[in-house]
Amino acid sequence: MAxxxxxxxxxxxxxxxxxxxxxxxxxxxLLLEQHTIPGGLNSYYxxxxxxxxxxxxxxxxxxxxxxxxxxxxxxxxxxxxxxKQFTTHEQYCSEIRFPDASxxxxxxxLLLEEEIRTSFPAAVDRFSRLKELVAAYDPFTxxxxxxxxxxxxxxxxxxxxxxxxxxPLMVYGNAEExxxxxxxxxxMFRSIFMxxxxxxxxxxxxxxxxxxxxxxxxxxxxxxRALVSEIVRSGDRxxxxxxxxxxxxxxxxxxxxxxxxxxxxxxxxxxxAKAYGGQMSFMETVSLVPWEVAAAIxxxxxxxxxxxxxxxxxxxxxxxxxxxxxxICFPSNFVGVEAEPYAQIRNTxxxxxxxxxxxxxxxxxxxxxxxxxxxxxxxxxxxxAYRQEVVYQDSFTPLTIERYTRKAEGAIYGSPLKxxxxxxxxxxxxxxxxxxxxxxxxxxxxxxxxxxxxxxxx
Amino acid sequence: MTRDxxxxxxxxxxxxxxxxxxxDNLDADAPLRDQLDLDSMDFLDIVMELRKRYQLQIPEDEYxxxxxxxxCVNYLEPKLxxx
Numbered sequence: 001m002a003x004x005x006x007x008x009x010x011x012x013x014x015x016x017x018x019x020x021x022x023x024x025x026x027x028x029x030l031l032l033e034q035h036t037i038p039g040g041l042n043s044y045y046x047x048x049x050x051x052x053x054x055x056x057x058x059x060x061x062x063x064x065x066x067x068x069x070x071x072x073x074x075x076x077x078x079x080x081x082x083x084k085q086f087t088t089h090e091q092y093c094s095e096i097r098f099p100d101a102s103x104x105x106x107x108x109x110l111l112l113e114e115e116i117r118t119s120f121p122a123a124v125d126r127f128s129r130l131k132e133l134v135a136a137y138d139p140f141t142x143x144x145x146x147x148x149x150x151x152x153x154x155x156x157x158x159x160x161x162x163x164x165x166x167x168p169l170m171v172y173g174n175a176e177e178x179x180x181x182x183x184x185x186x187x188m189f190r191s192i193f194m195x196x197x198x199x200x201x202x203x204x205x206x207x208x209x210x211x212x213x214x215x216x217x218x219x220x221x222x223x224x225r226a227l228v229s230e231i232v233r234s235g236d237r238x239x240x241x242x243x244x245x246x247x248x249x250x251x252x253x254x255x256x257x258x259x260x261x262x263x264x265x266x267x268x269x270x271x272x273a274k275a276y277g278g279q280m281s282f283m284e285t286v287s288l289v290p291w292e293v294a295a296a297i298x299x300x301x302x303x304x305x306x307x308x309x310x311x312x313x314x315x316x317x318x319x320x321x322x323x324x325x326x327x328i329c330f331p332s333n334f335v336g337v338e339a340e341p342y343a344q345i346r347n348t349x350x351x352x353x354x355x356x357x358x359x360x361x362x363x364x365x366x367x368x369x370x371x372x373x374x375x376x377x378x379x380x381x382x383x384x385a386y387r388q389e390v391v392y393q394d395s396f397t398p399l400t401i402e403r404y405t406r407k408a409e410g411a412i413y414g415s416p417l418k419x420x421x422x423x424x425x426x427x428x429x430x431x432x433x434x435x436x437x438x439x440x441x442x443x444x445x446x447x448x449x450x451x452x453x454x455x456x457x458x
Numbered sequence: 459m460t461r462d463x464x465x466x467x468x469x470x471x472x473x474x475x476x477x478x479x480x481x482d483n484l485d486a487d488a489p490l491r492d493q494l495d496l497d498s499m500d501f502l503d504i505v506m507e508l509r510k511r512y513q514l515q516i517p518e519d520e521y522x523x524x525x526x527x528x529x530c531v532n533y534l535e536p537k538l539x540x541x
Contacts, residue, residue: 068476068478068497069497074497074499077476083477084477449499453499
């Protein structure tokens, strides 16, 4: 008999959610996490006594408790967590800012419609039509790739508006350059423009504790500092995993959440890992400023998506950072978040992994400092200068992300090729997480849930 | 188990799955799915709970037998008679 019925590689959100499902229904489950803290891309760390989150800007898919069909509430039911007892803070309002137009949106979809009525009066009826088409589209039934850009052009015929709508949807979850799959577009459109942004009360640390406690409550086992070095094959089946220290743990089934390039490397899968390498990676800078400074900079904006050009160049940049467009997030600007001594400003720009990778260690440190300054000054041109007010700062480059999360090339949205059904050539090895196709925190968790439901419970 | 006991088990499982479930106006002969706004993922949970509690294996092509409260009881009665 195998040591476990299911081994899950990776203690990120998809892995923990998968673990809750399998442990809840009695499968003997082991979750392996390489670090001493769970969360994967959405984790936290300590510097100088300050806890900082690594990834979380906001969660998407906001829904009131009681709305049973909403993805967030379905997810909570699946994890057997009480939605009523889960305190959330909704966004105030976010904004898409281009040179010649700006659109605000909130968790009330009517705001965006009113903004479009003001800025693009000729397109407002076509935008209503777009919303109907998005509502009617089924993105979960496998379908061939379709261009979201073509769909938008046919439906709206208003190029600037199309570019503006694409910016938040791409930057919060598109692994492809230039265009995105229509199914992915529909999922992102609903989760951002129809449902909207919120934060869980507290930080990602409390949210992760809620999840890991639930997993352990159901009898799931969790091992930290457990780096998997090999997914062990035996004939045409997977036998288990080997840890970096040499220990072999056997399992009836293995679920990998480490992405396609990582899974290919661990299994010796005969596939070109390169084809599954994402091009889109980012650098993020977290700045702590006195609370009043952040409040004065951009009152009541939660997330600001800016572009200095009329078209969106969503692609790997040929410079270290692309400062022409980006995201500025104010994690303190959610309704009901209490004032603290310091507030964060997080800004994100597309980065070029290959350039960062090529830098020698000494040069890398200098480049990181220089580009952090450039990114903050650049964000300052959008929201007003704040570099002088920064009391603490840290940046993550694509290399930081690759090193800590094993996301190949720091591509946080993973492979442009998605393994939507979660299967592999081995009947007892499955894929969940970013490379299975759902993105964001809610999406990652639904991915773990869905793959366990489809392949391991039935 | 008696028919009434089976009915109580089903309602208890649903209540356990969905903290918002309300049974006040439940029509035992109408589909549970529509009345309680449940989806296929919730239905899987009912099946999984039955498996966990009574080691009952319900094949996927028999899930429609669980459509209404009455059909659930009819379907489960012979299976749970010694439970």
